[in-house]
Amino acid sequence: DTEVTQTPKHLVMGMTNKKSLKCEQHMGHRAMYWYKQKAKKPPELMFVYSYEKLSINESVPSRFSPECPNSSLLNLHLHALQPEDSALYLCASSQKEGTSYEQYFGPGTRLTVT
Amino acid sequence: AQRVTQPEKLLSVFKGAPVELKCNYSYSGSPELFWYVQYSRQRLQLLLRHISRESIKGFTADLNKGETSFHLKKPFAQEEDSAMYYCALLSGAGSYQLTFGKGTKLSVIP
Numbered sequence: 152d153t154e155v156t157q158t159p160k161h162l163v164m165g166m167t168n169k170k171s172l173k174c175e176q177h178m179g180h181r182a183m184y185w186y187k188q189k190a191k192k193p194p195e196l197m198f199v200y201s202y203e204k205l206s207i208n209e210s211v212p213s214r215f216s217p218e219c220p221n222s223s224l225l226n227l228h229l230h231a232l233q234p235e236d237s238a239l240y241l242c243a244s245s246q247k248e249g250t251s252y253e254q255y256f257g258p259g260t261r262l263t264v265t
Numbered sequence: 266a267q268r269v270t271q272p273e274k275l276l277s278v279f280k281g282a283p284v285e286l287k288c289n290y291s292y293s294g295s296p297e298l299f300w301y302v303q304y305s306r307q308r309l310q311l312l313l314r315h316i317s318r319e320s321i322k323g324f325t326a327d328l329n330k331g332e333t334s335f336h337l338k339k340p341f342a343q344e345e346d347s348a349m350y351y352c353a354l355l356s357g358a359g360s361y362q363l364t365f366g367k368g369t370k371l372s373v374i375p
Contacts, residue, residue, distance in 0.1 A: 182361060184361070191349075191368075191370075192367070192368075193351055193365035193366065193367055193368055194309065194365060196361075196362070196363070199361045201361070206361060207361055207362075241309065245361075252297065252355055252360070253297075253299055253311050253314055253355075254311075254363055255311065256301075256308050256309040256310070257308060258307070258308040259308065
């Protein structure tokens, strides 16, 4: 399996809802990432997990809460979001050893906050 | 601080014409550079990485350290090349920080 998968594909939520985004990879990658991508803009890094530990949090508001239950799974818990949080949320993974560190991206979850 | 600059937001070429998507970077160390492509309604995909010096879908990119550039080239554009192209920089082996340029939308006119 050489893909990063994400569920759901689309999500519409109200500002008081709690929802979660899920990401899975079975490439043995030990680094996993969450990005936010607005329309016609490049992805912006939100969080990085390395060996299931949070390595980087790019000053993301606490209404976004990441979780890495094991080396293949990455979740993003959402609570009390704002309309401006509507975007495509991308998950990515990469190796941590060896010679190639390129990141492989999932198809994204398109989130709409109403 | 590292920076990636893609000067063209939009590039339109005719089918069969040569394509060059420009990318310049700013980084003091030894970067790893990549080109990612995002076709309409598809995931962001790795197209090329400078360390492998390969040609994918007819595209090539050469790292020029003197000019701090990593331009993407293809001798004959095809309609299916129409997509958003992002140049990205990884600040050294083992780094997590992938810095993207703002992207260039390539439109190939039939």
